[in-house]
Amino acid sequence: xxxxxxxxxxxxxxxxxxxxxxxxxxxxxxxxxxxxxxxxxxxxxxxxxxxxxxxxxxxxxxxxxxxxxxxxxxxxxxxxxxxxxxxxxxxxxxxxxxxxxxxxxxxxxxxxxxxxxxxxxxxxxxxxxxxxxxxxxxxxxxxxxxxxxxxxxxxxxxxxxxxxxxxxxxxxxxxxxxxxxxxxxxxxxxxxxxxxxxxxxxxxxxxxxxxxxxxxxxxxxxxxxxxxxxxxxxxxxxxxxxxxxxxxxxxxxxxxxxxxxxxxxxxxxxxxxxxxxxxxxxxxxxxxxxxxxxxxxxxxxxxxxxxxxxxxxxxxxxxxxxxxxxxxxxxxxxxxxxxxxxxxxxxxxxxxxxxxxxxxxxxxxxxxxxxxxxxxxxxxxxxxxxxxxxxxxxxxxxxxxxxxxxxxxxxxxxxxxxxxxxxxxxxxxxxxx
Amino acid sequence: xxxxxxxxxxxxxxxxxxxxxxxxxxxxxxxxxxxxxxxxxxxxxxxxxxxxxxxxxxxxxxxxxxxxxxxxxxxxxxxxxxxxxxxxxxxxxxxxxxxxxxxxxxxxxxxxxxxxxxxxxxxxxxxxxxxxxxxxxxxxxxxxxxxxxxxxxxxxxxxxxxxxxxxxxxxxxxxxxxxxxxxxxxxxxxxxxxxxxxxxxxxxxxxxxxxxxxxxxxxxxxxxxxxxxxxxxxxxxxxxxxxxxxxxxxxxxxxxxxxxxxxxxxxxxxxxxxxxxxxxxxxxxxxxxxxxxxxxxxxxxxxxxxxxxxxxxxxxxxxxxxxxxxxxxxxxxxxxxxxxxxxxxxxxxxxxxxxxxxxxxxxxxxxxxxxxxxxxxxxxxxxxxxxxxxxxxxxxxxxxxxxxxxxxxxxxxxxxxxxxxxxxxxxxxxxxx
Numbered sequence: 001x002x003x004x005x006x007x008x009x010x011x012x013x014x015x016x017x018x019x020x021x022x023x024x025x026x027x028x029x030x031x032x033x034x035x036x037x038x039x040x041x042x043x044x045x046x047x048x049x050x051x052x053x054x055x056x057x058x059x060x061x062x063x064x065x066x067x068x069x070x071x072x073x074x075x076x077x078x079x080x081x082x083x084x085x086x087x088x089x090x091x092x093x094x095x096x097x098x099x100x101x102x103x104x105x106x107x108x109x110x111x112x113x114x115x116x117x118x119x120x121x122x123x124x125x126x127x128x129x130x131x132x133x134x135x136x137x138x139x140x141x142x143x144x145x146x147x148x149x150x151x152x153x154x155x156x157x158x159x160x161x162x163x164x165x166x167x168x169x170x171x172x173x174x175x176x177x178x179x180x181x182x183x184x185x186x187x188x189x190x191x192x193x194x195x196x197x198x199x200x201x202x203x204x205x206x207x208x209x210x211x212x213x214x215x216x217x218x219x220x221x222x223x224x225x226x227x228x229x230x231x232x233x234x235x236x237x238x239x240x241x242x243x244x245x246x247x248x249x250x251x252x253x254x255x256x257x258x259x260x261x262x263x264x265x266x267x268x269x270x271x272x273x274x275x276x277x278x279x280x281x282x283x284x285x286x287x288x289x290x291x292x293x294x295x296x297x298x299x300x301x302x303x304x305x306x307x308x309x310x311x312x313x314x315x316x317x318x319x320x321x322x323x324x325x326x327x328x329x330x331x332x333x334x335x336x337x338x339x340x341x342x343x344x345x346x347x348x349x350x351x352x353x354x355x356x357x358x359x360x361x362x363x364x365x366x367x368x369x370x371x372x373x374x375x376x377x378x379x380x381x382x383x384x385x386x387x388x389x390x391x392x393x394x395x396x397x398x399x400x401x402x403x404x405x406x407x408x409x410x411x412x413x414x415x416x417x418x419x420x421x422x423x424x425x426x427x428x429x430x431x432x433x
Numbered sequence: 434x435x436x437x438x439x440x441x442x443x444x445x446x447x448x449x450x451x452x453x454x455x456x457x458x459x460x461x462x463x464x465x466x467x468x469x470x471x472x473x474x475x476x477x478x479x480x481x482x483x484x485x486x487x488x489x490x491x492x493x494x495x496x497x498x499x500x501x502x503x504x505x506x507x508x509x510x511x512x513x514x515x516x517x518x519x520x521x522x523x524x525x526x527x528x529x530x531x532x533x534x535x536x537x538x539x540x541x542x543x544x545x546x547x548x549x550x551x552x553x554x555x556x557x558x559x560x561x562x563x564x565x566x567x568x569x570x571x572x573x574x575x576x577x578x579x580x581x582x583x584x585x586x587x588x589x590x591x592x593x594x595x596x597x598x599x600x601x602x603x604x605x606x607x608x609x610x611x612x613x614x615x616x617x618x619x620x621x622x623x624x625x626x627x628x629x630x631x632x633x634x635x636x637x638x639x640x641x642x643x644x645x646x647x648x649x650x651x652x653x654x655x656x657x658x659x660x661x662x663x664x665x666x667x668x669x670x671x672x673x674x675x676x677x678x679x680x681x682x683x684x685x686x687x688x689x690x691x692x693x694x695x696x697x698x699x700x701x702x703x704x705x706x707x708x709x710x711x712x713x714x715x716x717x718x719x720x721x722x723x724x725x726x727x728x729x730x731x732x733x734x735x736x737x738x739x740x741x742x743x744x745x746x747x748x749x750x751x752x753x754x755x756x757x758x759x760x761x762x763x764x765x766x767x768x769x770x771x772x773x774x775x776x777x778x779x780x781x782x783x784x785x786x787x788x789x790x791x792x793x794x795x796x797x798x799x800x801x802x803x804x805x806x807x808x809x810x811x812x813x814x815x816x817x818x819x820x821x822x823x824x825x826x827x828x829x830x831x832x833x834x835x836x837x838x839x840x841x842x843x844x845x846x847x848x849x850x851x852x853x854x855x856x857x858x859x860x861x862x863x864x865x866x
Contacts, residue, residue: 005486007526007741009479010510015523016477017530018537025475036774037798039805039823042458044449046442046556047480047512047542048500053438067481069502072546077443079480090448093440097450099822101808104451109480113505123479134808138787142806145791149798253788258795308440341469354571355686358578362691365470365582372472373575375534375567389532390472 012122023337030153035105045086051076065112079111092308100133130317141254158287162267167244186271221269230266278302295325339391348374367428445555456770463586468538478519484509498545512544525741533566563750574687591720595700600677619704654702663699711735772824781807800861
């Protein structure tokens with residue numbers, strides 16, 4: 001007796017069936033197109049790297065989550081867990097071949113052995129774009145503008161991008177004499193959307209050791225009614241105008257010049273826990289589904305590749321969480337995936353016409369029409385069930401007595417309208433309309 | 434003193450710099466578009482699978498080449514070494530959710546720990562497409578037709594696709610009483626293009642034990658002057674017409690009906706070493722560079738997922754060797770990669786105009802134009818050196834006294850033609866021409 005091996009995949013990994021993969025491809029293609037239109041270019045790096053390259057930037061959590069092993073040559077290697085560390089290694093390694101400012105996008109899979117749970121996978125796609133080698137407000141704004149444009153390109157217009165500046169916050173904390181506790185404070189503040197003001201306030205009191213400091217921080221992080229008001233407020237609390245607050249004003253002027261200021265709010269509670277960021281930071285929420293968390297986040301850093309080279313490379317970047325976004329779109333009912341990319345199915349009703357079918361298909365393809373011939377001469381209902389699944393708008397039939405393939409029957413598979421005995425040229429123009 | 438970690442990648446792995454990645458993306462996008470236009474849909478499978486799933490179909494060579502390890506949960510896992518085995522597992526696992534005939538394409542990376550050498554990498558991209566669940570000549574032909582269309586889409590028109598049928602060859606060997614030695618014979622014959630007739634003849638004599646059989650096989654595998662002549666010849670040698678030779682006649686008629694018969698030759702020496710194939714088999718050679726070997730190969734099999742389920746799933750598929758193809762294109766000088774996807778650079782000559790630059794950029798983007806603002810106010814020559822690298826056709830400048838951004842200076846960066854004080858609308862229409 002033959003034995004079969006049970007087909008199965010690893011926990012936390014996923015197969016993508018056509019409908020899901022068509023949706024994902026569609027989103028990636030639209031994002032790609034938008035990244036490109038802003039001057040970003042693609043790069044690629046290996047999935048496997050030396051573990052020491054990947055590990056240096058991370059904490060113990062990352063190390064535990066890595067897919068790490070010894071390869072056949074005895075090398076300590078690991079699968080990348082993000083696209084940032086490989087990008088840092090890449091820029092340091094190729095700095096002589098690149099030009100700066102350098103703007104790259106990278107959309108690819110990364111792996112983390114996290115405990116699988118709803119919406120968390122061990123294999124997932126990151127969509128990153130970064131501008132490195134410039135410290136300018138132009139790049140800050142362009143990044144914010146591209147975040148909006150990219151989400152808009154995939155049909156997500158009802159968003160709010162929360163922006164903040166780590167430098168202003170740090171100056172404020174310094175003024176309060178709390179610089180040394182800033183990491184803890186930033187981490188506490190970052191949780192306010194999740195746990196609420198009361199809990200953050202209590203935690204801040206514990207960190208700072210007094211209720212007054214806690215109240216001042218809570219006052220600082222509350223957004224007022226407009227971007228400009230909030231900016232004046234935090235600028236004042238931090239001790240007046242400086243380079244950082246001037247930059248925020250410039251960025252806001254750029255938003256107005258581009259007519260997109262309504263998408264952004266200044267939110268002093270956004271800190272992005274990582275000590276990596278030094279300038280603006282931002283998170284993006286779906287207005288109708290804020291609960292799923294930020295779908296696009298990032299910030300400005302001052303030293304991308306410091307582990308690999310002496311030169312400091314400042315930059316600003318953002319990352320779109322594609323899986324979370326797809327989950328959100330599907331919850332909002334705004335996913336709209338095709339079943340295939342076909343315009344026409346040529347139905348196979350008579351094996352003797354197989355050559356004629358190909359003649360018709362070839363003529364339609366010359367017109368730029370996407371077409372397939374149903375492979376087997378089987379019952380028409382079986383053929384319809386496939387064209388339904390593939391959501392094909394048009395069908396073509398040849399009558400069995402057609403010596404040549406000059407006239408055909410065209411059927412609109414949605415409306416069921418039928419055009420009999422028309423020429424291939426006429427069919428082509430109907431399909432293209 | 435700070436220590437830096439040397440940025441480097443693993444042997445046999447590659448970084449792709451923008452120019453190379455733009456080329457590769459461009460080819461993949463054109464192939465994808467063509468696959469889709471023939472009714473193929475995308476799927477995705479995990480990079481990591483259970484080793485027992487991947488291993489069952491392979492020989493010892495594959496096992497040695499796999500990146501295989503124990504994951505943190507103690508599972509024996511490996512990175513996929515091709516896209517066929519995961520596809521077989523996928524169809525068996527999801528057979529109830531799929532529809533048949535099922536046509537899928539999959540363009541993705543695979544990993545093999547081969548000894549690195551010129552043109553051989555440990556990480557490379559495969560481009561596969563398969564039709565499963567049909568045994569029809571329609572699918573055979575459609576596969577052959579799509580191979581030509583896909584290569585044509587990426588500018589490779591001077592190709593010859595060598596086609597053969599394993600069934601006819603097997604019948605011929607049976608007639609000679611050599612069925613039991615057919616695997617060895619097929620493998621010997623497969624080498625004729627590489628090692629020449631004399632060596633194959635000697636090897637065949639050794640395998641079959643007599644010079645007469647060897648001579649008969651050599652006679653069989655020699656193509657005559659046309660597809661039809663060769664077909665008559667091998668059909669006769671195999672004992673007359675049967676289903677297999679009839680199918681080859683049908684396929685040839687389809688080629689003629691589609692007007693593409695000139696691309697194909699019947700080449701009885703093509704056997705594709707794998708015992709997996711049962712019907713037509715094919716390889717594709719660049720007419721100007723046959724020495725690099727086949728750039729697109731495949732065939733018909735009768736049992737895709739036999740390791741994972743009882744039902745037999747016949748199919749036909751093909752795989753494009755993207756790396757080999759890129760190497761070939763570059764050797765022929767027909768690669769033509771862009772430096773970016775931008776239409777326009779807005780030069781940054783005055784920091785005080787940063788807001789105006791964004792206003793112009795936003796207006797151009799509304800017109801569908803791809804544009805970036807140079808991030809820093811640096812010497813114009815430094816800005817030109819970046820626009821050169823990015824191969825941007827147009828440049829825009831604002832004069833420092835422009836209060837508003839209503840008129841601009843547009844420069845054709847190739848011809849150096851300059852249009853002064855024109856409106857943004859006029860600039861947009863010139864750029865779009």
